[in-house]
Amino acid sequence: MxxxxxxxxxxxxxxxxxxxxxxxxxxxxxxxxxxxxxxxxxxxxxxxxxxxxxxxxxxxxxxxxxxxxxxxxxxxxxxxxxQMSGQRSLRLGYAWAAAGRHTVALQRGWDREQPGIDLALVRVNGASAGLAEGLVDAALVRTAPDARRYESVPVGVERRVAAFAADDPWASRSRVRMKDFAGRRLLVDTRAGTTNLQLWPAGAGPAGVLEVADIDGWLDALAAGRAVGISSEATAQQHRRQGVRYRVIADAPPLQVRLAWHRGEAVPGLEALCGLLRRLYGWSGYDA
Missing domain, CATH: 1.10.10.10 (Winged helix-like DNA-binding domain superfamily/Winged helix DNA-binding domain)
Structure with missing residues (x-):
């Protein structure tokens, strides 16, 4: 070489x-x-x-x-x-939205509780939010990672929201239901998204999909009225865009937020990060 x-x-x-x-x-x-x-x-x-x-x-x-x-x-x-020169840091990856409305509190709480370790939030569009590429030490993911390569624990739960153009007929509603997507075109990020046609029974879902590459392309397509989308409430909280509206989907299954890292790898501050995230989300469930 x-x-x-x-x-x-x-x-x-x-x-x-x-x-x-x-x-x-x-x-x-x-x-x-x-x-x-x-x-x-x-x-x-x-x-x-x-x-x-x-x-x-x-x-x-x-x-x-x-x-x-x-x-x-x-x-x-x-x-x-x-790392070799003695600097301590923890790079936390995410694909679309870090910890939603808890993101600011996460950073402030970390600086207060762990002043010796720098926490850096890194956006990497991909299923592992940067873990597979070696760009981050840990990641917040909303789909279960490959258990053969990564360890992960749940830290919180988020609702799903519908996203659409500001002049869409849904804008007058307070909530949307899963059946309302029938016949509509759905935005899908095949690399890092949490939405696919398997969310609906066969024949009951959207009429088709429009693929996007990342959150920016998703928002642009929404604002233009090209299709409608589904994401976690964290996306709605962190990505407000002129011309885009969000509504909670009343009957959608919730999304579990997980903290993931490479299997067998010791990550400085990982246990503290898990604890802080669980406190912010109010997590009281099981570790599985």
Missing amino acids: DWELRHIRCLIAIAETGTLTDAGLALGLSQAQVSRTLRALEAAWGVVLVRRQAREAVLTEEGQAAVVRGRHLLEIAGRLDA
Whole structure:
């Protein structure tokens, strides 16, 4: 493996600035040094990462993929460096909404009770909210994670809400029921969402789905009236958008919020985090 982190930093700088010259300015290198570093990385991998054009540098498909993975790699390297140098931190991932209305209280309570460990909230759209990518130490998830890879405990329960455009006929209602989705088009995030057609009996649910990539795409589609959505009340509490309305779904099954982490891994402050979350949510159920 004939490349180093400096090669990755160089590629990311090119992607962010758009030219080799500007990448050099950002990194404190000459344009020639940036060019040599890029060529060395391309030679090591045997692919073209950047196509040099007259006034810009355009990433190839392989270059774009390398930048995405490279950012993850630099993040992990930074965390390792901080840990080895004695800095204590706990990175808590989430996909759409952290702890909903409890998010501010979570951060303030943590700073008060655990001043020696920095708590960082990290949004990563994915089923494991960053655990699978190694970007976080623990994650708040609303679907049960793979028990072979992750340990998890419940910390709270949230209601499901319907989401729709402000001028939708549902806007005049105080509540929505699951049967009301029949014949409507449903927004679904296949990577991190908690909603799918299995929530309804066969033939009784929405007429079809419109897939979105993340919470921002979900909100944009809602505001435009392209479809309706279902999410946890935490989404409604943390993502208020002009043109979007939320209503509690009276008969929807609730969502269990779980704290998850890599199986067998010791996470500093994890027990304290679990306790704080349970107090905020008022959890009094079982650990299973």
